[in-house]
Amino acid sequence: MDSPKLPIENLSFDDCWELLADDTLGRLAIVVDGHPEVFPVNYVVNRRSIAFRTAAGSKLWGALMERPAALEIDGYDPASELAWSVVVRGDTQVIEDQAEMDAVDGLGLEPWQPGEKSNYIRLNAKALTGRRFQVNRPDVWNTRLQDRRRASFE
Template sequence: MTADEQPTGKLTFDECWDLLEGDTLGRLGLVVDGHPEIFPVNYVVHRRSIVFRTSGVTKLWNAKSERPAALEIDGYDPHTEEAWSVVVRGDTEIIEDQADKDAVDSLGLEPWQPGEKAHYIRLSARAMTGRRFKVNSPDVWNTRTADRRRASFE
């Protein structure tokens, strides 16, 4: 059976949130000047929403404009040889309440990139999709060393 023939498992809403809570890095998609842009962000899940911090340039402008955004994460489990992907689509807003900021900080939201990241942005999910699928077994001799599937046999 090829990857095209293998069934894709849709993830439930709760499975998507579990995967989001278990990760810390995603790709944030925004429309900037009429075209899509992708930004890596580290995040936490707070009250079933995605929260990240920013210095106040593009991502903050987008949040102030209350424009739609999307966050995507994915992964691979070498033990089950399954890959997964979760996409969250929704609206962004700036978190002003200090109690919410403190709660988010208590979850370990610490920016990876140096510099002040004083603005907290919340992505509230309006739609969420997730899927899990079995990947093709890697060819031990021909698969690139950086391919995550190699962990299945190393």
């Protein structure tokens, strides 16, 4: 017999910032040439904003134009069977102050992708939302082997 589902929990701002601070990889969404693009980025939380490094290209161009962007992270805890998602929306800007760049580096910002990432970008949060919810139990016999929910039931 399945247990009753818990309602979707809207996360507080502090909960969202804590989840963001505990993670290192997010998906950055920006508009490039009139259409949405999504890029994985390694980031840190600095002064209640998101900071990341990038090479020259679309992310830098968007930041130079101070365009809107969004960053999304999510996770799943097999022990509690709870999933969560956090979305930060705001404007991007280039970090040019050396002391700010040093502070970001001091937080352990380290891009995974090889290559020079000498441009520091900040996503200033204008909207922050998050939610946590209990996931559906998988049909262990029919669920794909790579589905993270399976770990709870095997």
